[in-house]
Amino acid sequence: MDDKPSPGAVSESSEHLFSFGVIADIQYANLEDGYNYQRTRRRYYRHSLLHLQGAIEHWNRESSPPCCVLQLGDIIDGYNAQYKASEKSLELVMNVFQRLKVPVHHTWGNHEFYNFSRDYLTNSKLNTKFLEDQIEHHPETVPTGSFYAYHFVPFPKFRFILLDSYDLSVLGVDQSSPKYQQCLKMLKEHNPNMELNSPQGLSEPQFVQFNGGFSQEQLNWLNEVLTFSDTNQEKVVIVSHLPIYPEASDSVCLAWNYRDALAVIWSHECVVCFFAGHTHDGGYSEDPFGVHHINVEGVIETAPDSQAFGTIYVYPDKMMLKGSGRVTDRIMNYRKEKPFPL
Numbered sequence: 089m090d091d092k093p094s095p096g097a098v099s100e101s102s103e104h105l106f107s108f109g110v111i112a113d114i115q116y117a118n119l120e121d122g123y124n125y126q127r128t129r130r131r132y133y134r135h136s137l138l139h140l141q142g143a144i145e146h147w148n149r150e151s152s153p154p155c156c157v158l159q160l161g162d163i164i165d166g167y168n169a170q171y172k173a174s175e176k177s178l179e180l181v182m183n184v185f186q187r188l189k190v191p192v193h194h195t196w197g198n199h200e201f202y203n204f205s206r207d208y209l210t211n212s213k214l215n216t217k218f219l220e221d222q223i224e225h226h227p228e229t230v231p232t233g234s235f236y237a238y239h240f241v242p243f244p245k246f247r248f249i250l251l252d253s254y255d256l257s258v259l260g261v262d263q264s265s266p267k268y269q270q271c272l273k274m275l276k277e278h279n280p281n282m283e284l285n286s287p288q289g290l291s292e293p294q295f296v297q298f299n300g301g302f303s304q305e306q307l308n309w310l311n312e313v314l315t316f317s318d319t320n321q322e323k324v325v326i327v328s329h330l331p332i333y334p335e336a337s338d339s340v341c342l343a344w345n346y347r348d349a350l351a352v353i354w355s356h357e358c359v360v361c362f363f364a365g366h367t368h369d370g371g372y373s374e375d376p377f378g379v380h381h382i383n384v385e386g387v388i389e390t391a392p393d394s395q396a397f398g399t400i401y402v403y404p405d406k407m408m409l410k411g412s413g414r415v416t417d418r419i420m421n422y423r424k425e426k427p428f429p430l
């Protein structure tokens with residue numbers, strides 16, 4: 089059900105090129121309702137599965153189905169680890185996803201790492217790298233590092249890039265590894281608190297344990313893909329669990345080195361929008377370079393009588409987000425300077 093009337097232009101009958109779905113922070117657990125850390129928002133741990141089910145039924149029913157769905161991370165809650173229910177809960181959620189008639193691309197968030205190691209995730213159904221596209225004769229656009237990232241083309245001239253915002257992180261990393269030591273050092277340099285999940289007193293509040301960042305290796309790879317997309321006159325959609333634009337997000341939710349990611353994106357013309365989860369409250373801002381930053385409202389903090397997912401209809405000159413429930417409708421025009429050639 090929708091809480092608001094849909095704008096006339098965003099309907100299934102419109103002449104869109106293709107569409108895709110987004111859903112964030114399902115955080116399923118077989119637990120009674122609870123609250124967030126600040127005890128300001130209710131969390132519907134069990135009902136999140138029904139919200140997912142509703143979203144999938146909606147997408148399956150569309151007369152022109154979306155090309156794919158982007159799952160923005162935190163698919164099950166960290167509490168599952170405590171109750172040794174991680175695998176069972178993941179299986180339940182994945183069984184619901186199986187009903188979806190189109191491919192789903194999974195990103196990894198902090199809650200994935202509360203439940204599983206990076207090695208486990210790499211070998212799990214949450215690794216959807218097999219859906220990636222390769223660009224012929226451009227080996228620099230193939231990710232080679234230990235990060236979980238890839239790109240794909242759901243429609244000619246549109247490239248989607250999935251980023252790993254926990255590439256630099258103390259979560260999910262073997263504590264005996266040099267990378268863990270390097271990430272812990274980076275975190276502690278910016279966060280002197282005993283409790284590393286606390287942003288108290290920090291000038292850069294994003295430096296908390298539940299966030300992470302992008303390695304230089306991953307940023308170099310992103311730069312290569314965006315260079316190819318610029319040359320090929322493509323439009324690009326980027327997906328990441330952590331947001332990177334302060335105007336669209338609570339600063340405590342940003343990726344550690346969000347400025348580095350913005351610098352790469354801003355040095356290219358092709359990026360239309362950046363989708364993230366993690367914030368639960370949602371958020372939106374268009375940056376000075378015309379990139380639309382959308383933080384999708386989290387399923388976990390969505391009351392049973394509402395919903396939280398979105399469908400984006402892609403047009404030659406814009407993308408239109410049709411939100412369901414508490415996800416807001418948005419019109420995301422492409423930058424004016426260089427109209428999309430069709």
Ligand SMILES: [Zn+2]
Nearest residue numbers: 162197198366
């Ligand atoms: Zn998260």
